[in-house]
Amino acid sequence: MAKKGHLTVIAGPMFAGKTTKLITLYRVFKKLGYKVLCFKAEGAVVENRNGKTDSHDLRSLQVTFIENKKPQTILKFIKKEKPDKVLIDSTQFFPDAPTKRVVFKLLNQGIDVVVNGLLYDYKRKYFRLMHELFDLADERMELFAICERCGARAKNTERIAGSTKRLEATSKAKYIASCSRCHRIYKG
Numbered sequence: 411m412a413k414k415g416h417l418t419v420i421a422g423p424m425f426a427g428k429t430t431k432l433i434t435l436y437r438v439f440k441k442l443g444y445k446v447l448c449f450k451a452e453g454a455v456v457e458n459r460n461g462k463t464d465s466h467d468l469r470s471l472q473v474t475f476i477e478n479k480k481p482q483t484i485l486k487f488i489k490k491e492k493p494d495k496v497l498i499d500s501t502q503f504f505p506d507a508p509t510k511r512v513v514f515k516l517l518n519q520g521i522d523v524v525v526n527g528l529l530y531d532y533k534r535k536y537f538r539l540m541h542e543l544f545d546l547a548d549e550r551m552e553l554f555a556i557c558e559r560c561g562a563r564a565k566n567t568e569r570i571a572g573s574t575k576r577l578e579a580t581s582k583a584k585y586i587a588s589c590s591r592c593h594r595i596y597k598g
């Protein structure tokens with residue numbers, strides 16, 4: 411029976427350095443000789459579709475884009491490429507149950523999985539998938555941003571422009587990080 415993989419979850423609001431952390435791990439894993447694949451939901455894409463995901467400090471990471479509603483597509487890449495480690499960026503864009511199944515299939519094959527994403531939406535409601543994965547993780551990293559209104563530690567993502575859809579990429583909506591005292595729920 412295959413050794414079970416290790417699940418790491420990096421959670422936090424926008425501007426907390428989640429993608430930067432993922433990029434750092436990617437570089438370390440590659441340097442150590444591991445085969446690493448990185449995936450991201452199409453709906454999370456910011457500016458360009460050149461196969462790179464930009465973090466806020468502009469270092470970028472080679473990713474494979476996956477249709478939001480079809481996280482199981484990841485399994486096809488796994489079968490073909492046989493990676494040691496799988497990284498998933500902006501995981502909250504994927505649907506709850508099928509994504510959880512994909513993550514567990516990878517872990518059961520002995521693949522280490524690192525996911526990052528938001529724990530809360532702009533209304534401060536949990537993203538169930540991220541919440542559940544966070545609970546089940548072998549290793550949890552909760553990152554914080556700095557409140558743009560008062561400078562305190564911020565665990566919330568605040569929408570300040572755009573639609574009121576729950577998930578909206580930064581190309582269509584504007585966000586800031588805010589602490590729980592300053593956070594306001596965007597009404598459109």
Ligand SMILES: [Zn+2]
Pocket residue numbers: 557558559560561562588589590591592593
């Ligand atoms: Zn504040």
